[in-house]
Amino acid sequence: MASSSHRRSRPDRRPARIPAIAVVAVAAVALVVSLVVAFRPDGGSGGGQDKVAPVAGAPASVSPTATASSASPEPKPSTASPTATASKPAAGKTPSASPTTAPASTRPSAEPTPRTPVAAAAPSAGRIRPGATYKGLATSYDVGNGDGACSYGPTTDVMTAAMNTADYETSKACGAYVLVRAGGKSVTVRITNECPAPCEAGQLDLSQQAFAKLAPLSAGRIPITWSLLSPSTSDTISIRYKTGSTQYWCGIQAIGHRNPLARLEVRTNGGWSALPRTEYNYFLSEQGAGCGDAIRLTDVYGERLTVEGLAVRPDAVQATRVQFARR
Template sequence: MASSSHRRRSRPERRGLRAPAIAVGAVAAVALVVSLVVAFRPDGGTAAAGADKVKPVAGAATNASPTAAVSPSSSPSPSPTSSAAGPSPSTKPSSAAPAKKTSVRASATPAPRKPSSTGGSLAGRIRPGTTYQGVATSYDIGNGDGACSYGPTSDVMTAAMNTADYETSKACGAYVSVTSGGKSITVRITNECPAPCQVGQLDLSQQAFAKLAPLSAGRIPITWTLLSPAVSDTVSIRYKTGSTQYWCGIQAIGHRNPLARLEVRTGGGWQSLARTGYNYFLSEQGAGCGGALRLTDIYGEQLTVEGIAVRANVVQPTRVQFARH
């Protein structure tokens, strides 16, 4: 029994002595097979590394940087570009959409401003789209001159506006449609009708009044509205008698729409001139006399006029006119 027990213990020891030799033989055999396979491959084993690329597991972090071009749409915000004016402000764009860019267009002269969408936002008492009620009377206009200082004219379809609606010559040059008894006429405001003319009243030329009613009627009820008519002429500029580079009065003639402002260009920018009751804009200290002018109508449209010299009491035409409304 003792020898049987000894044999069981000694047999594992003998297998353990043969194990290294068997392992060495197995490794040598595998190496031989591998070397033969590699040797007989068409590429000679040089592409083995590329064939054994390991695909990354989804969600795993990788350190390799892709070399393929990235589509612009794949980036939520564009990279800022350098500017000659200086570095861009350090701002973080919204993740929802890239920040919008704005462009500024430089111009030698101010671009005309589009008419106001509110319709006569710079108008005074006389506003577009409004119907006024009043009465009409008539007077002999003589040579056609009046408080607006336009001078003599052959145009007989004119009227004098009551003082309240004349509004310190703001009504000068306005075209209005006058209706009475089913008849309508168009007249241009060239004069002022002082008291006893009432608010809403127009003192028409006799020729204009006669188209609505006999002169013997004396006084008739009317309604009237502001117009922006078709005109063939452009705006003209006139410097007042006595104007020089040191003091000047400036007047605009032939504007389609009522004039809201007249400005002169100075070293400090555009300067608005005060309007008188006789329809001249005065530059008491001579600022801008003989320089560029900017006209603004009641709709907000602006016209820039250059090249008008100080020539007292001379009507000088321009090439500009306000838009029709």
């Protein structure tokens, strides 16, 4: 028989006794917690997500909403500086607005070209324009006493010409000085007449004296080029009222203007009124408006001259003190 001294003694496993008061306290706390959870507003359900209150003093972490992942991020403005050689936008696309952060020291690459007031204000010169060269034919005719369709009356100046009907243009060519060239020669003539058909556009019917300076009269027809001329002159412009003019009806004619006349106006109670021009080179005021009042003349370059103090004196040539500038 084995000796009892070889057996190990078992440890004492009896639990320590807990006071009854502590057990009651723990049970009460558990009951309170259960009641708090059961009576929460959301019924104790967290919806699958626990809400965590931020710790005081720490930044709150905002959870993204359900639509946050589908929203496009805000575009960031470009930091690239625009250059003077920026390419043009493609067809159909609207160019973006210029960035407001462009340096204040940016300057245009070139100064704007100043405008010429006279050229901008110049009225239509009709078919014959300053600075243009025209091609055509030259013929000749006997001018007689120098009178013609422009109604200037007889003259001893034989260096004149008749303008073809197309370029005569209801007497707009009347009084114009024209430089005519042919075969290395040239002559200056003043338009005092109209050359009807068969004269063609560009054609000038020169006085025999003027034609002879370019070619023998026996040549008949010669090719020419011609252009407007603003000649040197010491004369001033004259005004003539047509025969039969009164304060109730009048026709007004300007004579001796250096440059072609584009417009004639009379001053009325309502301001300046432009008068219509006839084929015989008078400007008519059929209702008498402005007859005997101030007259304003405008040439094909846009220069304006005002004449005042002229009475209605039919068929009398009245001198003025004005003349258009030489161009």
